[in-house]
Amino acid sequence: MHQLNYRNAPPRVEPPQSIRYDAPPNEYRDLAPMPTIRSFLEQQETAPSLIHLFEELSSACQDIASRLQNAHNTNSTGVVENTNVQGEQQKKMDVISNDIIKQKLLALEAVKGIASEEEEHPVAGHSNGEYYVLFDPLDGSSNLDINVSVGTIFSIIKAKPEEDASDEQAYLKPGHEQCAAGYFLYGPSTQLVFTTGSGTHQFSLNTDSGEFELTRENILIPNSTQEFAINMSNQRFWETAVQEYIQDLLLGEEGPIQKRFNMRWIASMVAEVHRILTRGGVFMYPKDSRAPEKPGKLRLMYEGNPMAFVVEQAQGRCSNARNNVLDIKPSHIHERVAIFLGSKEEVDRAELYHKKK
Numbered sequence: 001m002h003q004l005n006y007r008n009a010p011p012r013v014e015p016p017q018s019i020r021y022d023a024p025p026n027e028y029r030d031l032a033p034m035p036t037i038r039s040f041l042e043q044q045e046t047a048p049s050l051i052h053l054f055e056e057l058s059s060a061c062q063d064i065a066s067r068l069q070n071a072h073n074t075n076s077t078g079v080v081e082n083t084n085v086q087g088e089q090q091k092k093m094d095v096i097s098n099d100i101i102k103q104k105l106l107a108l109e110a111v112k113g114i115a116s117e118e119e120e121h122p123v124a125g126h127s128n129g130e131y132y133v134l135f136d137p138l139d140g141s142s143n144l145d146i147n148v149s150v151g152t153i154f155s156i157i158k159a160k161p162e163e164d165a166s167d168e169q170a171y172l173k174p175g176h177e178q179c180a181a182g183y184f185l186y187g188p189s190t191q192l193v194f195t196t197g198s199g200t201h202q203f204s205l206n207t208d209s210g211e212f213e214l215t216r217e218n219i220l221i222p223n224s225t226q227e228f229a230i231n232m233s234n235q236r237f238w239e240t241a242v243q244e245y246i247q248d249l250l251l252g253e254e255g256p257i258q259k260r261f262n263m264r265w266i267a268s269m270v271a272e273v274h275r276i277l278t279r280g281g282v283f284m285y286p287k288d289s290r291a292p293e294k295p296g297k298l299r300l301m302y303e304g305n306p307m308a309f310v311v312e313q314a315q316g317r318c319s320n321a322r323n324n325v326l327d328i329k330p331s332h333i334h335e336r337v338a339i340f341l342g343s344k345e346e347v348d349r350a351e352l353y354h355k356k357k
């Protein structure tokens, strides 16, 4: 069992190795408590204001997790009348989750402003705040009524004192400028996965203590995989390069890739990314001829960029099939992007099929 005692821990050694922590039996917990968000980030010498932001965001998402547990009992899985800026029908829990996170973050001195999938425009916070927080409060909420995992995705970028936090231009920084990013996954357990630029790490909510505890440090995505995720019902709308790539995946051993593939599609990006961080794979949401003016379905600022940061810090890749997502210069806050994300070998291969075209 890996030594859990973090008191006077030696400096972290590189290169990172992926470590799964076997929690000590409860009777030993007081001797070697599991690292928490605070103890872990303090050991990484993270700015105290960012640690506090993480703690407050985690508290908000714990609240969301507990409300989701009772969503069916409180008739909260349905839709509300209005549609959001995306033109999508809003779920009650979308609105509730957005309000919980927005209220918690705007109360923080460190937050200069927020942008949300559920808000048409950014909302200014404290004028001296150091950070902008962009988030999708409840991704995959169409799964709520069937009780399938959903999640919160967040991206944190440094603010500049002279910027106007009510102007979306202030938020439009390429993904490689993020200082932190991650997601909360509301499933059989509540998980938090994040990066601050020093690896990608997983914390699991201990419902007894109410603490998120480190359960996987320096997650590494396997370089190759035999599992892909795409919504096959859109096949006729994809670009030729995507059709040919997926066709070759389906040909398995008899095809040019010469190995059998399995397929998954959960229709909840957070769950797909978590599977890929757990066992590898490639997740794709390509451009679609039904909406040729849109580069993809998923949103760059609060889905593509945060997931790209998390995945790249776990030695995977995230591309729009032509460029690294993290290098895209954003042009508006709700901009969409095509996503090819996960095991490096398959993201590289998907790009190659596009280059040939």
Ligand code: P6P
Residues within 6 Å of the ligand: 139, 140, 141, 142, 231, 267, 268, 269, 270, 272, 297, 298
């Ligand atoms: P489709 C959820 O609505 C979402 O934004 C992602 O979480 C998910 O991967 C995708 O859309 C599912 O899209 O077209 O299969 O319903």
